[in-house]
Amino acid sequence: MRTRYRHLRQWLVGLASAVVFGSSPLHADPKPLTVLVGYSPGGTVDTVARVVAEALHEQGYQAIVENRPGAAGRIAMAALARAKPDGRTIIMSPAETITLAPHVVSEVNYDPLQDVTAVGSAVRMGFALAVGDSSPVDNLKDFLELAREDSMLGAYGTPGTGTAMHFIGSILSEQSGVPLTHIPYKGGSAAVTDAIGGTLPAVITTMPNLLPMHRQGRLRIIAVSEAERNQALPDVPTFKSLGYDGLVLDEILTFFAPSGTPDDVVADLNQAITAAVNSPRATSLLQQMEYEVYADTPESLNAQIRDTHDTWQGVVERSGHRAD
16 A cells, blocks of 8 residues: 555656646647645645646646745745736645634735635545554544543644644544643654554544555544545544534645636636546546545635634634644
8 A cells, every 4th residue: 555655656756846747739729827836746735736737738738836835835825825816826725724824823924815716626635533553442432531531641643733633633622521632743644653653642634644554454543524424434433423513624625826816717727627636547546545536616615715714713712722
């Protein structure tokens, strides 16, 4: 399993950090398109962006992926907000950069609900709570009972402070009445490794980071944040089914354009992105990486973003977290 992902990622990273995907023979005059990515080459967002960018050339676009890493994607998002709204520059970013970051970071150089607008999406992923194979915990009830006895047995690692995974733990603690200890890591892989090794009681991160280890028997996923049970994990309950209604959450890798982009241009971009994401090759590659292919409309995405922005605001305020 790990070898398969490594080969897939090596193939994608080999496209280089700013690849120009040529035009299809069906399109004599391809439209230039710069796809900003606020993370380094080879990471999750970059990899998905390159899969979609390659597929976009069949839709008449000459797509260039341009990496502008830093500040958890906010540098690239600020650059997009300043870009000309002509449909030639978009960004692929976790929606969290718009919905959550403004509530946990003191300086965000863009207005999340005014400066950018969603034009399409590529994949959706839920979050999950998992424990190592050596853990005595088999279910969420057991985990919370141990944590009630000793808060360090309720320690959970996440990819970092101020992330959705951090606040999933906060919501679980709030709704269960059980103190949980947040252990922030610099990225999810290290937290997963420590949970597998038994030095960390639990880890909360995205499903694609956990599913391979769960299948190999190195981790046990004990609850998922999706609205319905994950098809890959029919025996694992959702937090909602266990009584935690506030834990129906997911992440959508979303394409944004500058606000003011003409409606017809937004419609063209959405049509092309949807077709690219649903193309057989792109779908196959994304599913190999454990993603749920998810292409949605601008209207639906922007409505979800506004609602999630307001939801996260309340969560962060109740948690007592202070903006950095």
